Every structure is written in C-alpha cells, then in structure tokens.
Amino acid sequence: MIVRKTHRVIIQGITGKQGTFWTERMQEYGTQIVGGVNPKKAGTVHCGVPVHASAVEAAKQDGGVDVSVLFIPPLGVKAAALDAIGAGAKGVVILTEHVPVQDVMYVMAAAKERGTKIIGPNTAGGVTPGECFTGFMPAFNQRIFKPGNIGVISRSGSLGTLMCLNLVQAGFGISAFVGIGGDPIIGTTTRDALEALDAFENTDAVVIVGEIGGAMEEDAAEYAATMSKPMAAFIAGGAAPEGKKMGHAGAIVMGDKGTYQSKRTALEGAGVTVLDTPSHVGAVIKEKMAA
Amino acid sequence: MNFEEHAGKPLLKAAGIPVPDGGVAETAADAAAIAGRIGKCVVKAQVPTGKRGKAGGIKLASDADEAGRHADAILGMTIGTHVVGKVLVEAQTPFTKEFYAAVLNDPVTKGPKVLFSHLGGMDVEEAAEQDPDAMKSLAVDVRTGVDADALADLVAHMGDLAPVLADLLAKLYRAYADNDAELLEINPLAVAEAGGLIALDCKFVLDDSAIKRREDLAAKGTPDKLTGLEARGQELDLKYIELDGDVGVLANGAGLTMTTMDVVRHHGGTPANFLEIGGEAYTKGTDALRLVLENPNVKSLVINFCGAFARTDVMTDGILTAWEELKPDLPTFWSVHGTGDEEAVQMLKDRLGVTPLPTMDDACKAAVEAAKNMEAAQ
Secondary structure: OOOOOOOOOOEEOOOHHHHHHHHHHHHHHOOEEEEOHHHHHHHOOOOOOEOOHHHHHHHOOOOOOEEEEOOHHHHHHHHHHHHHHHHHOOOOEOOOOOOOOOHHHHHHHHHHHHHOOOEEOOEEEEEEEOOOOEOOOOOOOOOOOOOEEEEEEEEEHHHHHHHHHHHHHHOEEEEEEOOOOOOOOOOOOOOHHHHHHHHHOOOOEEEEEEEOOOOHHHHHHHHHHHOOOOOEEEEEEOOOOOOOOOOOOOOOOOOOOOOOHHHHHHHHHHEEEOOOOHHHHHHHHHHHHHH | OOEOHHHHHHHHHHHOOOOEEEEOOOOOOHHHHHHHHHHOOEEEEOOOOOOOOOOOOOOEOOOHHHHHHHHHOOOEEOOOEEEOOOEEEEEEEOEEEEEEEEEEOOOOOEEEEEEEEOOOOOOHHHHHHHHHOOOEEEEEOOOOOOOOHHHHHHHHHHHHHHHHHHHHHHHHHHHHOOOEEEEEEEEEEEEEEOOOEEEOOOOEEEOOOHHHOHHHHOOOOOOOOHHHHHHHHHOOOOEEOOOOOOOOEOOHHHHHHHHHHHHHHHHHOEEEEEEOHHHHHHHHHHHHHHHHOOOOOOOOEEEEEEEOOOOOOHHHHHHHHHHHHHHHOOOOOEEEEHHHHHHHHHHHHHHHOOOOOOOHHHHHHHHHHHHHHHHHHH
C-alpha cells in the first residue's frame, strides 16, 4: 500500500533512539502520527503524541489506526506485528532486518486472514513526496524526493534513493517510492507494488529496482506485460558470484535460480527496458514517455 | 547456515524418524572402530554440499579394515570447495524404494511448504525431467502447523505406504518447525527391506536470522568458508565478500554496493570486494577502510554513498579518520548523495581536499581507469 498524509500512523518502539529520531523527521515532513507504543512507558507523551501499552490500545484511544511503523528489534517483531494486525491497521511497515523467517511467515498468515498489508521486513520504508513518509528515508531531501509523476519500487533503500536522485536530476519528480525490503519472504512483493503504482494517481511511469535472488521480478514481469505505463528496471547483482548472500538475505543466486539474466529476460519480454547502470534511468524514461 | 549430514540427522532422530546406526570419525582408525561395532557399512564424506557420491566421497565397506581404507582415502579429499575432515560411518540399509521428502520456506505462499516425490535418490531437477508431476507439494499455515488429513491427501497415491508416509511427513514438519529450518530434506527416504521408512541422508539449513535464538544448535552447523579478509570482516561485524578483481568497493546498503560492483564491471573493471556499511554498520567507516586496504590486489577505490538511514556525513567522517591515520597511496573516487551529503562534501573538501564526482558512474569509471593505469605502470 502507498501511505498518504490522511492515514493515521502509529510508531511501535517510538521511544528508542532511532524511533525518536525518525518519528520527528516523519512529523516534520507531514506524516500524521497519532501515537506511539511502548508497554513500559504507557501514559506518557513522546514526540508530542501519547504513548500506549499496545497498538490495540492505541487504536482504541486514537479513534483508529491506519498504519503502524515498527522500530522493533528482530525477536520482538512477531508480537509487535500481530499487535498491529489485531489493532486493525490496514498496513504494517516492518523495517527490521534479521527477523527469523518462521516469525515472518506467522505474521504473513495472520495478516492475510485480516486483509492487512505488510510492507517489509528489512525495508527502509516508503515516501509519498510532498505528503508523508514512513521508515527511515531521506524524504525531506528535495534534491532526491521532489514530487512528480514517476513511481519507484525498490528492494534496497540506498539504491532506490539513488534511483530517485537520478530521476530528479533528469528533471523528473517522484509520485511514490515503495521500499519493499531485501528479505526472501516479504509482505509486499515487486508485483504487489507494481499493481499499486499502476493504480496510483499521478503516476505516469514506473521504475523497478530489483536484485538477484528469488523470482519476484519474473513474477512482476507477468503483470508488467499487461500495463500501458512506460517502465524501466535495474537489477542489482549482475557482477555477484553464485552462492553468496550479497548483504541482503534475499540476494543470492543458487545454481540457475534467481539469476540476473532470468530477471532481465523476463522484464524485457514484458516491454520493460532494463538499464545497464542506474545513471541511464532519466534518458530512458524520457524517451519512453515521449514515444 | 548449512549442516553436514551427521549434524542434521540427530534432528530427524529426535522427531522419531529412523536413521541408520553409525558414528562420526576424523581418522581412519576411528572409522574402522565404528565399522567393527556395526558391521557392513557405508563411509560418507561430511561436507555441506551435494554430489558426494559422484566425487567418490561415499563408499561401501564390508568390514572394519575396508571401512578404514575407505576413510583413509576420503579424509583429506576435496569435494567442491570443501576439504573432507570427517566421515560418517553408518550401517548399510538394504532398501526396496527411494523417495524424496522436504519442508522449506516458500517465498510464493509466504509459508512453509511440504514436498514429497516418489522419485528419490537423485537431485530434484533430474527427477523433474523424468516425471514433472512427481513432486507433490502442500502449503502449510505456520500458525496451526501441518494438517494430518492434508498430508494423507498429499501421499494418497502411494497406496499401502500412504499412512506411514503421512506420519513421517508430520514428524519431518515438526523437526522443521522446532529447529527454525530454512530447509529440512531427506533424499533418499528409503523403504527398508526389513520394513519401515528410514532416512538415508539429511540436508538441514538453519535460518540465519534465527541463529540468535538457536545458539546451541548453530554451534553444530558448518560456518561459511571464509577467506582471511572475510573472517576479519565478520569479526568487525561488516559484510565483506572477497572477489578476484582490483577495484576496491565501499558503499552503503546491499543494493547500492552490488550496483557499484555492477557499474565497475560495466565500465570494464573488476571489483575486488563487496563491502557495505549501511544499516547499523554506518558508523564503522574507519574499520571498513582498513579492511578494503588489507587486500593487496586493490589498485583503486570507489567510495559510493547514498544516505537514507545511514548518514553520509557519519560514514565519511569514519573513512576520513582512518585515512588521516593510514595516509594510503591509493587513487580513490567518491560519489556522495543523500542524508547528510552537504556536510559530507564539505568535510571531504576541508580534510582531504577532494570533491566527489557528480555520479557513481563517474566515480566507478575513474576508479576502473586508475586501476588500469596502475597495472600498466607496474
């Protein structure tokens, strides 16, 4: 899902160092933060919003929660995410890296049952330029997240940020940045994000930033083939050796599975231009939008 | 984290799945002693990789002497990239049929998946070629665990064996769930001549993200084989992978670091390493620069930051601290954007007299050229 400024957002783990720092940044930017969660500090006020014992409590007292953002250590994520799902959140953003996969799968099953969208784990979050952001993205940097009409999907926060920068340098702006995360099992896949951006207002073209490993880009290519919006993609990891996890748990080539070439072929077959380097994105999008 | 067969099988045994009697030996004499106890046996190289049989790492022995001779030949052998340091000596199990069974984490259903095939004893791709419909799979809700009726349906085509297979798969699922497995596989799962099912091999992969709550178990696994520099990286809690090129790469975030390698290659160079200092590691610039410089093959360096969570000024300050101490004589090219970039650029100007290049392509290209010039000059 794409988070909007009308969404009521809570921060689980709001009182920690990173929770505090990024809550302040999100508030400055325009994210509507209505509360936080820390069972040990329930009843206090932090970053100008009430701290609750749980997301369920926060949902009661704030008159509903649309989105929860988790600044929670790996082994606490399962309980916190289930709390957010129980609170009726429509979206749960899990930033944490190294969450045990069985915990992730548990959360996914509970979310599916309730119709909750999970974003992440291991994502830097999302940005809706000019409106709001969730997570730890440099949304406030106008040279990177200038509002505009290009949607960007990325498994990587840093590389996705660079892609947005390149687009803005080329004279474009960003309608929404969806950071989906670098884990092998994630709630919002490349295809899910592509469908969301296809339907999103003011989005006239889409850039997919993928990586080696898994089959999400191949799956997204099936949907891309049905789209009329111009699309470009970059797949990181073409120079990576086989059998090594390249920093992200999901970025690994095993034999002929998850290879750069498989993704490139699938995307090109769907009419998506695959870039040799992120620096080409502006020129390619310009050309495809003019066509 | 991968586990060798002898370290995985106890998990099956604990779940009530029969495995052959046997023991682990690191010397030929110990292997012979185990064989002396169990009789006709099979001597199996213990390495975390497949294709051991084809490599000559699995041999049948009819007595202790023969087992000792086989162990002597297998110990020290290289299979794939692994040198054999242990053998598993197990009782020979005459069997009539071989199957395949596994439970794994499935990114498509985002839950566990139970797999069963009546074609066992070969690799999965080979079996798929022989009969594409042979592999049966069952998606499981991890919250409730595997359903007995669904398992019965999964193996219903197996006739008389269906009830025992369903029971075995339930036990396999339990072992998978209890041990935070990423993959737990039995191939082959045999029907013993003497009756009953028995696991003749075991592949267990522990979810790396679960190691912190499975420390006792993880101690029995096989850590990834690391080069000296990679081991140093691990000590420093930095993600460092040694590669065979000569352009050093230092960036933040997995995606950006991979991309920096890709762009180095795109411009005709070869990356010397993967090293990322994003996320929680973004304060480790000093250690990171030291690590890159320790690789003697590095002829030039590209430092590529695009800050989100990781502040570029903090990372740059870390690098400069090491730089001022080490004063390396290495052509280095910077590209710095994102959170804290104005401060970082100013810092580079003040402390190093350097201005970052406008794009990562410029930095990568310059580093590739510098490495080539260094090579030519040598």
